[in-house]
Amino acid sequence: MIAIGFLLISSFYGCGGDSNSNSSAGTVNDNNGGSSNTDGKNGPTVSFAAEIQGPIFTAICIGCHFTGNLDSLPDFSEGKALQNLVNQDASLTDGGGKRVLPGDSVNSILYQRISGIGLPAGEATMPFGDLLSLAESKPELAAKIKTWIDEGALDN
Ligand code: HEC
Numbered sequence: 001m002i003a004i005g006f007l008l009i010s011s012f013y014g015c016g017g018d019s020n021s022n023s024s025a026g027t028v029n030d031n032n033g034g035s036s037n038t039d040g041k042n043g044p045t046v047s048f049a050a051e052i053q054g055p056i057f058t059a060i061c062i063g064c065h066f067t068g069n070l071d072s073l074p075d076f077s078e079g080k081a082l083q084n085l086v087n088q089d090a091s092l093t094d095g096g097g098k099r100v101l102p103g104d105s106v107n108s109i110l111y112q113r114i115s116g117i118g119l120p121a122g123e124a125t126m127p128f129g130d131l132l133s134l135a136e137s138k139p140e141l142a143a144k145i146k147t148w149i150d151e152g153a154l155d156n
Helices: 004-008 048-061 081-085 109-115 139-150
Strands: none
Touching (some): 048 081, 109 139
């Protein structure tokens, strides 16, 4: 009689987590408000403080990523995230590497963790325990992190 259970089966289309999705540089800002920042002359397009710290790290990550939590997870709270990320060695990820390598999102563990791209097999995507990586559930937020890293991981 009641067949609504079928409606609960939603289809997830994987967002290309299998290979790398490097699009070429300069395509990140499709907001045609004026210039298209392809040569770097217009400065960064993403603000760390406004677009990453609050809406991503504080809103989504610091429930686990705070000082004193299990596993010594890097603290991503305001005022601490940058110093724990930029040019810092990853301590919890096989193969190592920098958590954030300015200018190189693909080789930054932070981006690998939120996208799954380039992440060593067996390592969990973030947010930990979620079915989907941030890049799959909130691609617009993951894109902000990618662009921020590629623009030099500035304290802006
Ligand atoms: C539910 C708890 C939880 C949440 C929420 C969470 N993480 Fe994590 N995170 C972990 C755990 C646990 C590890 C260690 C995983 C492992 O050992 O494989 C980790 C590891 C990481 C690492 C690797 C650090 C290193 O030095 O190797 C990064 C980067 C990271 N998380 C980023 C994030 C980001 C960004 C968010 C928010 C979008 C997030 N995490 C949300 C629990 C969490």
